[in-house]
Each structure stands twice: as structure tokens, then as C-alpha cells.
Amino acid sequence: MEFKEIAVVGAGIIGMTTAYRLSQLGHNVVIIDPELNQHQNCDRYENASKASLGILMGNIFRRSTGRSWRLRQRSMSLWPELMKELYDFDKSIRIDTPLIQLASDKKELELMKELCQERAGLGLKLLDPARDQTIEGSWPKNEYGGLISKNDGRINPHKLLKCLRISLDKLKVKTISTKVISLFRSSQGKQAEWKIMLENREILTKDFIVICSALGSQSLLHKIGHEQQMEAVLGQAIHLTLNDDDQNNWEDWPAVITSNGINLIPLEKNQILIGATLEPGIKPSRSALSKLKSLNGLSPKWIKNVSIKKQWYGIRARPLGQPAPLLKTIEPGLILNTAHYRNGILLAPACAEWVANQIKT
Ligand SMILES: Cc1cc2nc3c(=O)[nH]c(=O)nc-3n(C[C@H](O)[C@H](O)[C@H](O)COP(=O)(O)OP(=O)(O)OC[C@H]3O[C@@H](n4cnc5c(N)ncnc54)[C@H](O)[C@@H]3O)c2cc1C
Known part of the structure; x- marks a missing residue:
């Protein structure tokens, strides 16, 4: 294979994983x-990553066909490989499992039963109601049971x-901390090289440019005549500390519980993460935050006696009029791997592989 000069624009999870894969x-x-x-350590992140x-929901996904399903499944098979490689750089990096999704009504439970039969091979099981009884009071309200996904x-x-x-540094990937x-x-020829102008007016010349810059991608593309419209979708999350008399070691908890579209991630004793909202625009809404904190009214008792250790929000890019993410070669040498509106962490390995395959062929 002929090796190329490549610039990756954007260093969220998508850009980082793509740069890693290409340099490997x-x-x-x-x-x-x-x-x-x-x-x-701030309360506002333009960078959604x-x-x-960091939830990886690859196997609990309703549809079993289509590009989104294929990307999820490909990513689920690439994650263990990536973890092995990253483990060399940080021995504490790991994927915590399992994930439990609670049903919000009987209809959802029926759909979960069907999914379980279809995907037993992927590690999906119905939640055992007997086990469920023993932990009542600690989890969010759980009338209908749910699904356990062993590998999510x-x-x-x-x-x-x-x-x-760290791994990019080891692989000698150059990092430039500025804006494109x-x-x-x-020139207009097929073999023409791409030029990149940086904020300090420096110009780089490359065979390929991979755009991974979420909302920032729009203006870069607009200037060269490509319209890829996106909207901002904000997400809020909170890190809660339980007050001392409500000791909780989360002993009966899985790595993640999702209930009514809200995710709960137990951390160390008395610490828990809760998120994330889906809000149009770039201004966080107070009411969305308070619904999040009360788990849409389904909160267990302990949640009433907590303090907020940290709260933050990030902005996602959602493509308009086309499905997310945007994976496209839009001109020779110009590749898009962006607009990962949701599940960008999950899909990063499969999308990086897709880009690598475009450059190979
Ligand atoms: C609160 C919250 C919770 C979430 N939870 C999950 C989850 O549990 N699991 C999951 O899979 N996904 C989750 N997501 C979604 C996930 O975070 C995104 O899908 C993913 O981070 C998108 O990554 P990205 O690299 O495309 O974008 P980003 O992380 O936004 O990175 C884009 C980068 O491009 C850079 N950039 C922009 N313009 C330029 C320019 N002109 N020049 C150079 N650089 C530029 C920006 O500075 C930025 O760093 C969550 C999102 C939010 C907000």
C-alpha cells in the first residue's frame, strides 16, 4: 500500500480514533x-466527546438492519481489539459491563422479549424478576422489568x-493546536493536492483531508461549495454525591442503567453520573436539568438527598435531512467522518475503519 500524507481536522473521539487508525x-x-x-475540567464543552x-450501547438497539446497525455491530467487534492496544498505554482503561435497560411499559417489555429471542447470541437476557425484587428501592422505579445486555x-x-x-504521540502523529x-x-486536476490554511496563516499540503470537526465542519465545507447542514443538539449531565446517611456502594448495580431515556452510571461509593438530555440549540435548559435530576419523576428515594458535585453540557452536531453520521468522500481526497449526533463514542472504531478503507481503495 502507498502511504499518504493525511490531515485529520478535529480531535474529538472521532478525529482521535481516525488519526490513530490511519497512522497505525x-x-x-x-x-x-x-x-x-x-x-x-469545565462546565461547558464545545467538544461533545x-x-x-461514554456508554457503549451496541447490542440494545431496536432495528436489526441498516447502516446504523451494521456500524454498531462492527464497532462492538472492534472495541475489544482497540482496548487491548490501548491497555499498553494505560493499564486502568477498561469497558465496564453489563448494561440494563428498564422497560417503561408493558409494550416496551414485549419488544424487549422479542429482541432477547433474536439476540441471545449477543448476550441479551430478560431481567430476572426475582433478582429485581431484592434491589427494589435502590434502582429507579421498575414495574415492568427490562433487559440485561452482557456486552454493552x-x-x-x-x-x-x-x-x-498518548498513543498518537507514540505513533509520531503530529498534533497542531489551532483552528483550520x-x-x-x-489545481482542478484529479491528482491535485489539498491545502489547509491554519489560523496563523500557515499552509499545509496533504493528499487527504478527513473532516471530523462536528459543527465546525459546515463552514469549512461551505467555503468550498459543499453544503452539509447541521443543527446543534445540547446534552447536559450531572455528577451527584449522595449525602452521608444514604450510603450506597452500588453493589447490585450494573455498569449502566438506562430508564426512560436517562442513563445512570454508578461510580465509587456515593457517587453517580446521570445524563444526558437532548435539547435543541446551544443554551442549556433548567427544566431539562431538573427533569434529568428527578429521572422524569421516577427517581428512587436516595436521589432526593444528593448534592451536585459537577454539572456540565456539551454540544452535538446533528445532520439535517440525512442520517447521522456523515460518512462520505465528497471530492477526491476529501473525506467526511462527522456529525456523530449520538453514539459517537460507540461508533468511533467502525467509522475510523471506514475512513481507512476509503484511503486504501
Ligand atoms: C452530555 C453528552 C453525553 C453523551 N453520552 C454519550 C454516550 O454515553 N455514548 C456515546 O457513544 N455518545 C455519547 N454522546 C455523544 C458523543 O459525545 C458524540 O457523538 C461524540 O463525542 C462526537 O465526537 P466528535 O469527535 O464527532 O465531535 P466533538 O467531540 O465535538 O469534536 C469535534 C472537534 O472538532 C473541533 N473543530 C471544530 N471546528 C474546527 C476547525 N475549524 N479546525 C479544527 N478543529 C475544529 C472542535 O474543537 C472539537 O474538538 C454524548 C454527548 C453529550 C453532549
Whole structure:
């Protein structure tokens, strides 16, 4: 294979995973993002990856056909491989399993039963009602039971990004902490090289550009005549601390519980993460946050006696008029791997592989 000069624009989980994959294959890769060296401890993230909860919901997904299902399944098979590689850089990185999804009504439970029969081979089981009884009072209200997915779970997104950053350094991927201002081609021919103008007016020349810059992708593409419209969808999350007399070690908890569209992730003793809302635009809504905190009215008793340790939000990019994510070669040498509105963490390995295959052929 001929190795290429490639620039990846955007260093969220999608850009980082893509850069990692391409450089592993031997390409000469540079990754560019003004957020590359930015401190992660804030309450607002333009970069959705830093705001994410890191849940990997690959097997609990209603449809069993279509691109989204195929990407999920491909990612689920690539994750263990990626974890083995990243483990060399951080021995504490891991995917915690299982994930439990609670049914909100009888109809949903029936659908879950069907899914279980179809996907027993993928590790889906119905929640045992007897076991359920023993933990009543601790989980969110659970009248109907639900599904256990043995292989779905959660990875800590900050650890993942840190680990990918270390591995990019080891693979000698160049990192440039600035904004890309514009893209253009040196001539109109098929073999024309791509030029990238950085904020400091420096110009880079590359064989391929992979755009992984979420909402920032729109203006870069617009300037060269490609309209890929996206809207912002905000997501809020909270880290709660239970007050002392409500000790909770989460002993009977799985890695993730999802109930009524809200995810709960138990951490160490008395600590829990809850998220994420889906709100149009870029301004967080107070009412969405309070619904999140009360788990849409289904909260267990302990949630009334908590304090907020940290709350934050991030902005996702959702494509308009086409399904997410945008995986496309839009001109020779110009590839899109972006607009991962939801599940970008889950889908990152499969989408990075897709990009690598475009460059191979
Ligand atoms: C609160 C919350 C919880 C979530 N939970 C989950 C979850 O549990 N599981 C899951 O799979 N997904 C989850 N998601 C969704 C997931 O976070 C996204 O799908 C994923 O992070 C998208 O990654 P990305 O790399 O495409 O975008 P981003 O992480 O947004 O990265 C895009 C990057 O592009 C850079 N950029 C933009 N313009 C330019 C430019 N001109 N030049 C250079 N760089 C540029 C930005 O600085 C940014 O760093 C959640 C999202 C939120 C907000």
C-alpha cells in the first residue's frame, strides 16, 4: 500500500480514533484542533466527546438492519481489539459491563422479549424478576422489568481521550493546536493536492483531508461549495454525591442503567453520573436539568438527598435531512467522518475503519 500524507481536522473521539487508525496503517498523519491542549475540567464543552458519558450501547438497539446497525455491530467487534492496544498505554482503561435497560411499559417489555429471542447470541437476557425484587428501592422505579445486555457497557471518555493522545504521540502523529480556517485545492486536476490554511496563516499540503470537526465542519465545507447542514443538539449531565446517611456502594448495580431515556452510571461509593438530555440549540435548559435530576419523576428515594458535585453540557452536531453520521468522500481526497449526533463514542472504531478503507481503495 502507498502511504499518504493525511490531515485529520478535529480531535474529538472521532478525529482521535481516525488519526490513530490511519497512522497505525503507516500513513503520515497530522491532527489539528484548537482544543487539543485544553483543560478538561469545565462546565461547558464545545467538544461533545469530553462531555460524553461514554456508554457503549451496541447490542440494545431496536432495528436489526441498516447502516446504523451494521456500524454498531462492527464497532462492538472492534472495541475489544482497540482496548487491548490501548491497555499498553494505560493499564486502568477498561469497558465496564453489563448494561440494563428498564422497560417503561408493558409494550416496551414485549419488544424487549422479542429482541432477547433474536439476540441471545449477543448476550441479551430478560431481567430476572426475582433478582429485581431484592434491589427494589435502590434502582429507579421498575414495574415492568427490562433487559440485561452482557456486552454493552461504558468506557470513561476522558481516560479514552487521554490514552488515544498518548498513543498518537507514540505513533509520531503530529498534533497542531489551532483552528483550520479554510481548505482549498492546488489545481482542478484529479491528482491535485489539498491545502489547509491554519489560523496563523500557515499552509499545509496533504493528499487527504478527513473532516471530523462536528459543527465546525459546515463552514469549512461551505467555503468550498459543499453544503452539509447541521443543527446543534445540547446534552447536559450531572455528577451527584449522595449525602452521608444514604450510603450506597452500588453493589447490585450494573455498569449502566438506562430508564426512560436517562442513563445512570454508578461510580465509587456515593457517587453517580446521570445524563444526558437532548435539547435543541446551544443554551442549556433548567427544566431539562431538573427533569434529568428527578429521572422524569421516577427517581428512587436516595436521589432526593444528593448534592451536585459537577454539572456540565456539551454540544452535538446533528445532520439535517440525512442520517447521522456523515460518512462520505465528497471530492477526491476529501473525506467526511462527522456529525456523530449520538453514539459517537460507540461508533468511533467502525467509522475510523471506514475512513481507512476509503484511503486504501
Ligand atoms: C452530555 C453528552 C453525553 C453523551 N453520552 C454519550 C454516550 O454515553 N455514548 C456515546 O457513544 N455518545 C455519547 N454522546 C455523544 C458523543 O459525545 C458524540 O457523538 C461524540 O463525542 C462526537 O465526537 P466528535 O469527535 O464527532 O465531535 P466533538 O467531540 O465535538 O469534536 C469535534 C472537534 O472538532 C473541533 N473543530 C471544530 N471546528 C474546527 C476547525 N475549524 N479546525 C479544527 N478543529 C475544529 C472542535 O474543537 C472539537 O474538538 C454524548 C454527548 C453529550 C453532549
